[in-house]
Amino acid sequence: MKKKLEKITPREVDFAQWYTDIVLNADLISYGTVKGTMIFKPYGYAIWENIQKFLDVEFKRVGVKNVYFPLLIPKTLFNKEKDHIEGFSPEIATVTKVGDKVLDEELYIRPTSEVLFGTFFSKEIQGYRDLPLLYNQWVNVLRWEKTTRPFLRTSEFLWQEGHTIHATSQEARDFTLKILDIYAEFAQKKLLLPVIKGQKTAREKFAGAEETYTIESLMYDGQALQCGTSHYFGQNFSKAFDIKFANQQNELENAYSTSWGVSTRLIGGIIMTHSDDNGLVLPPAIAPTQIMILPISNEQQQLQAVQKLQVELQEYRCEIDESDKSFGFRVANTEIKGIPLRIEVGPRDLEQNQVMIARRDTFEKISVPLMAVKETVAKLLSEIAANLYQRALDNRQQRTQKITTYNDYLKALAKGNGLFLVPFCGRIECEDVIKAETQTTSRCIPFDVKPQKTVCFHCGQTATNLVYFARAY
Amino acid sequence: MKKKLEKITPREVDFAQWYTDIVLNADLISYGTVKGTMIFKPYGYAIWENIQKFLDVEFKRVGVKNVYFPLLIPKTLFNKEKDHIEGFSPEIATVTKVGDKVLDEELYIRPTSEVLFGTFFSKEIQGYRDLPLLYNQWVNVLRWEKTTRPFLRTSEFLWQEGHTIHATSQEARDFTLKILDIYAEFAQKKLLLPVIKGQKTAREKFAGAEETYTIESLMYDGQALQCGTSHYFGQNFSKAFDIKFANQQNELENAYSTSWGVSTRLIGGIIMTHSDDNGLVLPPAIAPTQIMILPISNEQQQLQAVQKLQVELQEYRCEIDESDKSFGFRVANTEIKGIPLRIEVGPRDLEQNQVMIARRDTFEKISVPLMAVKETVAKLLSEIAANLYQRALDNRQQRTQKITTYNDYLKALAKGNGLFLVPFCGRIECEDVIKAETQTTSRCIPFDVKPQKTVCFHCGQTATNLVYFARAY
Numbered sequence: 001m002k003k004k005l006e007k008i009t010p011r012e013v014d015f016a017q018w019y020t021d022i023v024l025n026a027d028l029i030s031y032g033t034v035k036g037t038m039i040f041k042p043y044g045y046a047i048w049e050n051i052q053k054f055l056d057v058e059f060k061r062v063g064v065k066n067v068y069f070p071l072l073i074p075k076t077l078f079n080k081e082k083d084h085i086e087g088f089s090p091e092i093a094t095v096t097k098v099g100d101k102v103l104d105e106e107l108y109i110r111p112t113s114e115v116l117f118g119t120f121f122s123k124e125i126q127g128y129r130d131l132p133l134l135y136n137q138w139v140n141v142l143r144w145e146k147t148t149r150p151f152l153r154t155s156e157f158l159w160q161e162g163h164t165i166h167a168t169s170q171e172a173r174d175f176t177l178k179i180l181d182i183y184a185e186f187a188q189k190k191l192l193l194p195v196i197k198g199q200k201t202a203r204e205k206f207a208g209a210e211e212t213y214t215i216e217s218l219m220y221d222g223q224a225l226q227c228g229t230s231h232y233f234g235q236n237f238s239k240a241f242d243i244k245f246a247n248q249q250n251e252l253e254n255a256y257s258t259s260w261g262v263s264t265r266l267i268g269g270i271i272m273t274h275s276d277d278n279g280l281v282l283p284p285a286i287a288p289t290q291i292m293i294l295p296i297s298n299e300q301q302q303l304q305a306v307q308k309l310q311v312e313l314q315e316y317r318c319e320i321d322e323s324d325k326s327f328g329f330r331v332a333n334t335e336i337k338g339i340p341l342r343i344e345v346g347p348r349d350l351e352q353n354q355v356m357i358a359r360r361d362t363f364e365k366i367s368v369p370l371m372a373v374k375e376t377v378a379k380l381l382s383e384i385a386a387n388l389y390q391r392a393l394d395n396r397q398q399r400t401q402k403i404t405t406y407n408d409y410l411k412a413l414a415k416g417n418g419l420f421l422v423p424f425c426g427r428i429e430c431e432d433v434i435k436a437e438t439q440t441t442s443r444c445i446p447f448d449v450k451p452q453k454t455v456c457f458h459c460g461q462t463a464t465n466l467v468y469f470a471r472a473y
Numbered sequence: 474m475k476k477k478l479e480k481i482t483p484r485e486v487d488f489a490q491w492y493t494d495i496v497l498n499a500d501l502i503s504y505g506t507v508k509g510t511m512i513f514k515p516y517g518y519a520i521w522e523n524i525q526k527f528l529d530v531e532f533k534r535v536g537v538k539n540v541y542f543p544l545l546i547p548k549t550l551f552n553k554e555k556d557h558i559e560g561f562s563p564e565i566a567t568v569t570k571v572g573d574k575v576l577d578e579e580l581y582i583r584p585t586s587e588v589l590f591g592t593f594f595s596k597e598i599q600g601y602r603d604l605p606l607l608y609n610q611w612v613n614v615l616r617w618e619k620t621t622r623p624f625l626r627t628s629e630f631l632w633q634e635g636h637t638i639h640a641t642s643q644e645a646r647d648f649t650l651k652i653l654d655i656y657a658e659f660a661q662k663k664l665l666l667p668v669i670k671g672q673k674t675a676r677e678k679f680a681g682a683e684e685t686y687t688i689e690s691l692m693y694d695g696q697a698l699q700c701g702t703s704h705y706f707g708q709n710f711s712k713a714f715d716i717k718f719a720n721q722q723n724e725l726e727n728a729y730s731t732s733w734g735v736s737t738r739l740i741g742g743i744i745m746t747h748s749d750d751n752g753l754v755l756p757p758a759i760a761p762t763q764i765m766i767l768p769i770s771n772e773q774q775q776l777q778a779v780q781k782l783q784v785e786l787q788e789y790r791c792e793i794d795e796s797d798k799s800f801g802f803r804v805a806n807t808e809i810k811g812i813p814l815r816i817e818v819g820p821r822d823l824e825q826n827q828v829m830i831a832r833r834d835t836f837e838k839i840s841v842p843l844m845a846v847k848e849t850v851a852k853l854l855s856e857i858a859a860n861l862y863q864r865a866l867d868n869r870q871q872r873t874q875k876i877t878t879y880n881d882y883l884k885a886l887a888k889g890n891g892l893f894l895v896p897f898c899g900r901i902e903c904e905d906v907i908k909a910e911t912q913t914t915s916r917c918i919p920f921d922v923k924p925q926k927t928v929c930f931h932c933g934q935t936a937t938n939l940v941y942f943a944r945a946y
Contacts, residue, residue, distance in 0.1 A: 030593060030597070032542070032543040032589075033543070033546070033547055033550060033589065033592055034543060034545050034546075034547060034580060037543040037545065038543070039540065039541070039542050039543065039589075039593060040540055040541035040542075042538035042539065042540055042608070045538075045541050046538075048541075049539060065515035065518075065519075066515065066518050066519070067513055067514060067515055067518050068512070068513035068518050068631060069505070069512050069513075070505040070507060070510040070511070070629055071544075071582075071615070071629055072507050072510065072566070072615075073507075074506055077506060089572055090571075090573075091571070091572065092571065092572060093545070093568045093570075093580075094568060094569070094570040094572075095566045095567060095568050095569075095582065096567070096568075096569045096570060097567040097569060097579075098564070098565065098566050098567065098617040099562055099564065099565060099567075099617070100563075106570075107507060107566075109544075109568065109582075116505075116506065119506055120503060120512060123503070135515070139613070140541075140612070140613070142544070142545075144572070156543055156544055
């Protein structure tokens with residue numbers, strides 16, 4: 001489709017512009033007509049489809065079933081849970097008319113669907129034998145954003161939202177963490193994003209949740225990205241929505257609920273973690289095209305050879321680019337689109353029964369005997385995956401610091417973005433001040449770090465936890 | 474979940490109530506909070522997922538790529554194509570506010586997305602080499618309906634909408650028909666719905682289309698259901714949206730577009746075609762559970778046997794119901810949920826190394842040696858498919874009549890619903906009168922019936938075609 005490859009602003013010069021250049025040049029999206037919306041073009045949507053396939057299997061493996069709940073939520077229903085409505089109301093698109101007819105009650109376009117699931121659960125369950133109910137839906141949601149950026153922050157986005165309901169607090173909390181593990185495993189193994197698992201502070205937790213768990217990743221530029229969250233609601237929603245069941249003692253009890261989601265912003269995270277000045281770099285597991293085969297010219301022998309190769313590599317998402325564009329253009333196109341491996345087939349190679357294989361991540365190019373292509377491809381794809389993960393982990397480690405005083409924190413921030421592990425009091429008011437002064441927020445209270453007896457890096461009160469702070473997308 | 478199986482109103486007594494009873498008792502849906510909306514429960518949504526899987530493969534096979542376009546459409550954009558806005562405007566849900574802020578321009582929730590794709594295509598294409606673009610999206614759409622019925626007519630529904638753009642009229646029209654063939658093949662082979670392919674009359678074609686093609690099916694009660702449509706727009710949308718490309722002569726030309734869709738109403742069609750007074754009857758290809766294995770009691774030997782069977786039948790969607798509900802309840806549950814095959818495993822059967830297999834469609838029950846279960850299952854599933862299709866075809870044929878005078882038409886309608894092939898003038902005004910007088914509409918101008926020199930069955934003017942008329946959902 002593209003007539004020419006445009007110049008990509010170097011990542012070190014202007015990270016935000018680099019990001020936009022990548023997103024547009026790799027043909028992932030086009031801007032929508034309504035401000036803050038975007039069109040997922042085939043290449044961008046195919047990445048989301050691959051993400052969906054992996055996660056959907058994992059959800060089903062732990063017993064989750066897919067459902068579909070309506071897009072529109074009556075205003076009165078949304079207002080039942082106080083924290084929830086306060087958290088979302090400024091961002092909610094509201095339907096007031098159908099045709100020329102003004103509606104009796106305003107309808108909200110879902111920014112998330114807890115209240116619909118809550119209403120449903122309250123009618124659906126009677127006894128403890130009906131529990132748990134483990135539901136998920138893959139849908140669009142709307143949250144009107146002031147500043148928007150493709151994938152990262154758009155007025156409409158695609159996500160999955162899981163909603164479950166349980167007979168005991170323990171089971172609900174365990175399930176919240178089971179999903180967090182699925183997210184973390186998927187992010188690390190398939191998206192090659194090193195993530196930190198942890199809990200959100202009181203200020204950052206989800207509107208209406210008792211506890212919010214998160215996986216947090218650090219982007220190339222040192223800003224953090226929340227990649228997925230899993231919320232334990234306790235009985236908050238079940239009290240607001242009167243979700244009661246007869247427990248084993250045959251007493252009516254409010255059920256315990258969870259919700260959890262990942263969205264298309266994961267694609268933004270992949271881009272900002274792995275890509276470079278030549279374009280997109282995609283993890284092999286979710287790349288729409290894993291291998292692109294290029295005949296150097298459209299000479300008959302080459303065309304036959306590339307077709308034979310494609311058949312041999314049919315277990316991969318492998319395509320041939322034999323378009324009439326120049327070889328150089330086609331090479332650049334595989335790079336800008338982040339295709340993990342490129343196989344070049346030319347006349348001299350064929351004379352020697354070999355092809356050239358180029359890695360997108362390192363630009364390394366090796367000649368490979370035709371009969372060794374299949375095993376080499378397998379080996380290289382797994383090396384690429386390992387390398388992308390390691391590169392991202394190295395970047396995060398270089399940008400991670402332990403800090404104990406606010407003064408050191410300000411100095412560190414002045415030097416550049418990164419992830420800062422600090423002793424923190426956990427108070428909302430304290431975090432409000434930090435955010436106002438530094439535009440940084442707490443990312444999570446990591447699981448694997450023991451709390452120490454010390455004082456808050458900012459206010460000096462008793463620190464309850466070591467907490468990661470960062471600027472974040 | 475269900476505490477007890479409720480009574481299903483007999484199909485012959487009250488077809489509409491029978492339908493509602495099936496939908497609710499089979500646990501397919503729950504009513505939504507907003508009037509006219511519904512919740513797809515896991516069992517109902519799983520049918521839709523199976524439909525999606527089949528069709529998505531077929532679309533991709535002919536080169537279609539999935540995309541995602543925004544939910545909201547600016548009012549001015551929608552108003553660009555006159556017929557289109559006239560066709561949809563009374564049904565459109567309109568967003569006028571975000572939070573407390575009134576929007577400068579009203580935004581429509583998509584009832585369909587031609588105008589967004591049109592706007593996109595106009596920016597995307599330059600020369601004939603960019604064409605065709607073959608896109609599809611699986612999304613929710615809203616069309617506010619006065620009277621609603623689960624799956625068949627709801628304010629929000631799920632569908633796929635394909636949108637393509639081509640360099641020549643011939644190619645676009647051919648593609649419209651290629652998709653119609655995919656729909657027909659899928660409906661007949663997988664959903665076991667006998668369908669008639671044909672073209673819509675001027676009155677019934679899609680708002681803004683030049684030609685609309687359709688697959689029409691006849692339900693058990695003799696009313697027709699439009700199961701899928703494929704529209705050829707000619708240059709209507711490309712003129713309204715200024716979609717131009719440089720053709721091979723390097724002259725700017727308006728492109729030719731198509732759109733096509735099937736929706737969750739297909740599920741309604743399956744129900745109204747195959748189900749009976751015992752509950753749902755599902756075609757094996759799209760049944761969420763194809764085989765249910767029931768141990769008669771929870772005796773150890775039986776539990777081992779059913780697990781072994783499940784492993785042996787793992788290529789099917791095969792489940793075990795070993796819940797503590799009575800055997801009779803569990804049997805009725807497989808029937809109400811339309812599970813094609815039920816395998817009953819009891820102590821006396823096991824002594825003789827056999828099980829009982831029951832067909833949902835005919836209630837026939839046979840004893841089968843354990844070692845022959847796998848081959849018998851394969852044979853029975855294919856017999857069930859053949860039988861369901863034939864049963865539906867017989868029903869349609871019994872209810873189809875050729876009619877040449879309006880007097881005969883009124884008499885036939887008085888006897889009952891059905892499909893009536895009549896010579897018709899094709900005029901909108903004539904059809905308006907027929908509809909007002911009989912509540913019947915033209916369903917399609919079938920492809921395989923030659924037009925004859927005769928007069929319109931209603932107005933007596935020259936008949937242009939033989940056309941199917943029926944009452945329709």
